[in-house]
Amino acid sequence: MGVGLLCAGPASGQVYGSARPGGQANVALCLYLSASEPVAEWPAAARRQQAWQVLAHHLEQSGWRPLPLDQVLLGQQKHRARHADYLPVELLDDLRERNGVSYLLVGTLFLQERRIDLAWRLVDTASARVMAVGIDGLGLEPVMDLGPEAEDRWLQGMGALARNWRPDPVPTAAGGAEPLALVPVTTLGFHPLVRALAGQALAMGVVEQPGITVLDPGVLAAFLKDRDIRPEMICAPAGRLIRERFGARRLLLAEMIPDHQPTSRGMAARSAALPGGQGQGRGLDFTFSLRLVDLDSYSVLAGGLENHDGEIQSGWFGVVKDRSLPDILIEMAGKLLAEINQTAKETHR
Amino acid sequence: MDFSFIQKVAVYPFGNLSQDKNASLRVQSVFLMELLRQEGLRVIEPGTVRKAAQDLRLPAAGELTPDQLMALGQAIGADGVFQGTVEDYGLERQSSSKTFFLTASFTFSETVTGMTIWRSQVNNSGDSLFRKLFGGGSASLFDVTREAVNDAQKTLF
Numbered sequence: 001m002g003v004g005l006l007c008a009g010p011a012s013g014q015v016y017g018s019a020r021p022g023g024q025a026n027v028a029l030c031l032y033l034s035a036s037e038p039v040a041e042w043p044a045a046a047r048r049q050q051a052w053q054v055l056a057h058h059l060e061q062s063g064w065r066p067l068p069l070d071q072v073l074l075g076q077q078k079h080r081a082r083h084a085d086y087l088p089v090e091l092l093d094d095l096r097e098r099n100g101v102s103y104l105l106v107g108t109l110f111l112q113e114r115r116i117d118l119a120w121r122l123v124d125t126a127s128a129r130v131m132a133v134g135i136d137g138l139g140l141e142p143v144m145d146l147g148p149e150a151e152d153r154w155l156q157g158m159g160a161l162a163r164n165w166r167p168d169p170v171p172t173a174a175g176g177a178e179p180l181a182l183v184p185v186t187t188l189g190f191h192p193l194v195r196a197l198a199g200q201a202l203a204m205g206v207v208e209q210p211g212i213t214v215l216d217p218g219v220l221a222a223f224l225k226d227r228d229i230r231p232e233m234i235c236a237p238a239g240r241l242i243r244e245r246f247g248a249r250r251l252l253l254a255e256m257i258p259d260h261q262p263t264s265r266g267m268a269a270r271s272a273a274l275p276g277g278q279g280q281g282r283g284l285d286f287t288f289s290l291r292l293v294d295l296d297s298y299s300v301l302a303g304g305l306e307n308h309d310g311e312i313q314s315g316w317f318g319v320v321k322d323r324s325l326p327d328i329l330i331e332m333a334g335k336l337l338a339e340i341n342q343t344a345k346e347t348h349r
Numbered sequence: 350m351d352f353s354f355i356q357k358v359a360v361y362p363f364g365n366l367s368q369d370k371n372a373s374l375r376v377q378s379v380f381l382m383e384l385l386r387q388e389g390l391r392v393i394e395p396g397t398v399r400k401a402a403q404d405l406r407l408p409a410a411g412e413l414t415p416d417q418l419m420a421l422g423q424a425i426g427a428d429g430v431f432q433g434t435v436e437d438y439g440l441e442r443q444s445s446s447k448t449f450f451l452t453a454s455f456t457f458s459e460t461v462t463g464m465t466i467w468r469s470q471v472n473n474s475g476d477s478l479f480r481k482l483f484g485g486g487s488a489s490l491f492d493v494t495r496e497a498v499n500d501a502q503k504t505l506f
Contacts, residue, residue: 307491
């Protein structure tokens with residue numbers, strides 16, 4: 001797949017935050033927790049600390065030097081970084097200058113009754129660019145209640161998740177001269193998990209493309225929020241601010257709109273589709289669209305639209321096609337990015 | 350229609366008369382994407398249009414008066430503005446079968462004069478003679494929407 005319109009500038013070969021490859025690097029692991037019922041009844045702070053320790057231990061074993069949790073929390077509190085889609089650039093500066101941290105590893109752990117999903121991004125603290133991004137998840141065996149048995153199952157799940165976790169910088173992520181600004185996905189009426197997964201799937205698709213660097217969506221979102229700019233109303237002056245502050249000349253906007261059908265499958269089906277460990281894509285009908293915007297002219301350079309039908313689909317011999325929501329979103333994001341490159345037309349600059 | 354004098358266009362948030370609160374957003378999204386396939390047109394980012402509408406205190410969605418169109422055109426530098434209204438949208442049940450349908454109207458107005466120079470009304474359903482004869486359910490709501498939008502835009506370009 002060619003990079004087409006997504007790549008605004010020539011590849012410079014400049015490498016940001018190169019401390020990691022071949023050696024140890026300081027990393028700040030910033031972990032957030034999102035739990036759906038009935039898992040939400042578990043104490044969140046303790047749960048987050050447990051998960052942080054499991055993941056930090058794995059990082060240490062993989063050659064990273066994680067910043068202690070109390071120092072990470074201090075930075076988060078100071079800069080009011082309350083979720084993965086709000087990372088003020090001052091937090092990155094602080095981590096780099098005060099703590100000597102090269103990378104911020106920001107993750108959101110989605111706890112569901114029968115599933116754990118970890119959506120994570122590795123951000124270079126010097127350039128605010130995404131160096132790696134991923135979604136790691138696994139299904140959990142069902143238990144009867146949320147007692148000690150569930151505790152054990154959850155910790156075992158975290159251990160298994162951490163063992164397969166590889167948050168290493170993607171070599172191509174440092175290749176482009178001008179970063180592509182990626183705005184967190186705008187969604188209507190979806191569970192926060194869906195929104196986060198959609199943003200993550202999109203970031204994964206973009207980061208994997210050669211010659212493109214991506215400005216972290218959390219950093220951009222914080223920048224916009226601090227200036228009272230809503231993502232769905234990014235106009236020419238806002239575009240100018242982004243261009244001046246981060247050097248980005250192109251912006252990628254994404255929207256997810258549900259196919260609301262008031263007579264049959266509506267909101268109930270949609271929210272009910274989430275907690276299950278399997279078949280999260282079932283009953284979830286939506287349209288996922290992308291727009292690539294030129295920040296000089298503020299016109300749309302290209303766009304793509306994909307629809308997902310949540311009807312249960314059967315393949316050969318009546319085998320039900322049951323895919324997880326992350327898989328569906330990753331595939332859709334890949335198709336959309338390909339569509340944007342394919343339908344690339346003359347830019348007007 | 351000769352569009353050589355129109356280079357930069359905007360899509361104003363569509364109005365919605367249907368029971369489905371997301372219908373206009375969905376139809377507008379499809380309309381915009383199909384518009385991007387047209388050669389020689391520059392489409393202004395919808396965020397810019399929404400921000401200008403807010404600053405000019407225009408209605409959040411629906412039809413604009415000629416004066417409002419001229420003011421909007423001046424604010425965002427658009428030569429023309431597409432508007433639309435979703436009149437009916439959703440699912441129709443007949444005995445055991447179900448059919449998706451869409452009825453919508455679209456207009457295009459010049460911003461220099463505020464005059465409407467194109468109007469199209471489309472009605473499309475997921476039912477077809479082929480489907481009736483050979484079985485199979487209704488086309489999806491997405492396909493019904495895209496076909497309707499394409500039918501409308503074909504009368505313009």
